[in-house]
Amino acid sequence: MAKTIVVTGATGTQGSSIVRVMLETGEWKVRAVTRNPESDAAKAIAAKGAEIVVADYDDEKSVKKAFEGAHAIFALTNWWEYLRRGHNQEACGEIEERQGMTLARAAAEIPTLEHYIWSTLPAAKEITGGKHPVPHFDYKAVVDRRIRDELPALAAKTTSLFFGFYPSNFAYFPMLKPMPVPFAPGRYVWLVPSKKEAKVPISGDMTVAPGVFVRQILANPSKTHGKYAAVCAEVCTLDYLLKTWSEVTGKTGVFMEISVESFAALLGVAGQEAALQLKFGEAVPDWYEHVKDQFVSKEELGITVAEIADFRGSLEALKEHLG
Template sequence: MSKIISVFGATGAQGGSVVRALLKDGKFKVRALARDPNSDASKKLKAEGCEVVKCDVVDSKQDIEAAIKGSYGVFLVTAFWHYFEKEKEYGNKVADACFDAGVEHLVFSGLSPCKKISNGRIDVPHFDLKAEIEDHIRELSKKKPQFISSFVYVPFYMQNLGTLFKVDKSADGNSYTISLPADPSSKIPLDIGDVDDVGPLASGIFNEPSKYSGVVVPYAGSSLSGDEIAKSISKATGKQVNYNYIPTKVFATFGFPGAVEIANMFDFYNEFGAFYSLDTSLASKITKLTTLDKYLEKNPITLN
């Protein structure tokens, strides 16, 4: 009988990628945890071969334990932009539920501890709260070594290019501009990755629990300067795209929700990179990572 892996956020970007990769791998039964098991996305997962169970990180610990009961493994991604300061509380609760329910392998989607690395200078809650959840998970693994924990760190999503960070027509009408707070004077390129690569990485980690026990696997399909990103978009679209650097102090004044948070994130990227002091070679040994050029081939940006 195949072991069960339960996936939080199964209808979202990271969780959905993990579900698809596990189904393709075929070595595990997949239990998709969803807020609404009757949504169209949930019905699609069921049609693809998943067991779909109602469960969310906001549920009680007892309800979460019931939803993941019998699971060998759990993939957990927490959503700061939905829950904000509650992210740590919910993430720790799910980890505790996994521990008490007898889960053997928890794979958590984490991020670098910006405050710790910058000696308190750079505050990026959607990174630091995940880092605190990771610390809690590691403490649980110390209490019970047979509770294996592993960690995937995501980079800046390629999906953000052309969406959150749009490609705009320049004033001359003959060229385009991509604007980012990635400092051209930094010696550290911007790590970027396709969110769909999370799934194959998680699948590979679940298949080798001992090898990845306590290990952080960061990934980036490309590491590029702002100019290099613009050149890749130019190549893919056949249009002239130039890079426009927005200083983080300016970006922080834009006023939309999350502007300060994103500006601080880029302060961290510009000074330390996404994966400070981590072994960035691990991911490419698990799966073939998607480069920006390849991503743009599959997901073209239309410029009018």
């Protein structure tokens, strides 16, 4: 009999990949959690065979109902959603922590649960001794710690899954895209509040990679329970990212370092938050060093770069959206 995985955020970037890949295994029933079952995205995954359920992260009762009978749960929260709603960075984090713990507490009460996968990011403030806080990283990391401290039985069957830089940011996240120079046709400038030599982990093709990692984590519980893993195909310099974008698009990209203050002045609070992430990456070239003793690599999970795509391959798949 097929087991059931519940996927929160099922219509988003991470969730939709997981829904598709887990359905393709033929070994799992997929229950997709959304707030809007009438959305086109929800209807699309329902058409592929997912069960659609409605839950609100601020309503613990609805979350528990969505989790009933689950053997595995993929849980994530969305800090950026609340920034778009007008909350400040710390308020977004407080909401994220509250909702993350609602998900965790609900999961801890499910007697059938065998594996909990929590979508997270490094504890930037802690790692850098307070020098480089990144709210949309740090509050997820607080949930990591609280699961370990407050819900030890759940922690023992949890895999905390880091996500690196999405290649799709070059297509769909305007503040991180090279911008055309009006008076120089074919030339683009990439304004970045970081040095071009700074390194970032690359998640790979986001339509594929999240699902592949979740599939392999669930297939290897003895390796992944109580551990960290990262959706990461490779680690690249920012300069390499732009050069690869130029080669894939056939356009000339010019890297231009800009101060955090100027970037925030141009792009507001969202720009400030993106800048904080990039400055953290500049200071910490290995995002996962702090959990190396608890870390499971993609190789240990049987995942190849060919399956999830490197940065170049990810951009090639997005080529029509890179203009």
